[in-house]
Amino acid sequence: MFEASPRGGRWLAVWWPLAATVAAILFWLLLSPENLRWLKAENGPIEGTNAALYFVCALVFLLSRRIEPLTRLALAVLFCGFGAREMDWHKAFTGKSVLKVSYYLGDAPWQQRLVALAAVAAVALALLTLLLRQAGPLLHYWQRRDPVATSVVVFAVTMAVSKVIDRIENLLAESWGIVFSPETGLLIGSLEETIELSLPLIALVAWLQYRAMRR
Numbered sequence: 001m002f003e004a005s006p007r008g009g010r011w012l013a014v015w016w017p018l019a020a021t022v023a024a025i026l027f028w029l030l031l032s033p034e035n036l037r038w039l040k041a042e043n044g045p046i047e048g049t050n051a052a053l054y055f056v057c058a059l060v061f062l063l064s065r066r067i068e069p070l071t072r073l074a075l076a077v078l079f080c081g082f083g084a085r086e087m088d089w090h091k092a093f094t095g096k097s098v099l100k101v102s103y104y105l106g107d108a109p110w111q112q113r114l115v116a117l118a119a120v121a122a123v124a125l126a127l128l129t130l131l132l133r134q135a136g137p138l139l140h141y142w143q144r145r146d147p148v149a150t151s152v153v154v155f156a157v158t159m160a161v162s163k164v165i166d167r168i169e170n171l172l173a174e175s176w177g178i179v180f181s182p183e184t185g186l187l188i189g190s191l192e193e194t195i196e197l198s199l200p201l202i203a204l205v206a207w208l209q210y211r212a213m214r215r
Helices: 012-030 033-039 045-062 069-086 110-143 147-176 182-213
Strands: none
Touching: 012 033, 012 147, 012 182, 033 045, 033 182, 045 069, 045 182, 069 110, 069 182, 110 147, 147 182
16 A cells, blocks of 8 residues: 655645644533533444544555555555444444443344444454564655655554643542542543544545555
């Protein structure tokens, strides 16, 4: 997937998480607490848009003939997994998270557990395929300041940051007894949801850069 691409626009993808951060702060400053809670609610407008964009990415990757078949299939499966996770489908049909080992050790029907395991395994296999096939080229072209590789790294870093923001309230409360005010909690929630929304947009930037490279 990674090949030497034209210089220029290396950090283009960074603008999405930066814009998302500014938007999250503006939401917090300008919206009422009720409206902000509605905006960032589970399966609310931001999450719904994020999930839809993940599925759009999956379709775009799957139909991109410029990407080698196995890689584009793995990308499509992985981004479908991201979209399903965003919509809480990992627990919508079972009532429990199929991402936890305890679910498979519980009393759910074996057929249900088998289907859940197959879905999780497909996403895990897709991720493993991408790591084995693309991690080396990614590192190589990142060191060469390649725009596509840079956008992929920006995606990974942004995802890690969003997960830290998502967990920071519970982590500080459980480990050190630090509890944020409701207003600060709303800001943290707004940042987490809005920054997550930038992830599929970063992925689309990487795809556009790759597409331009292969013309």
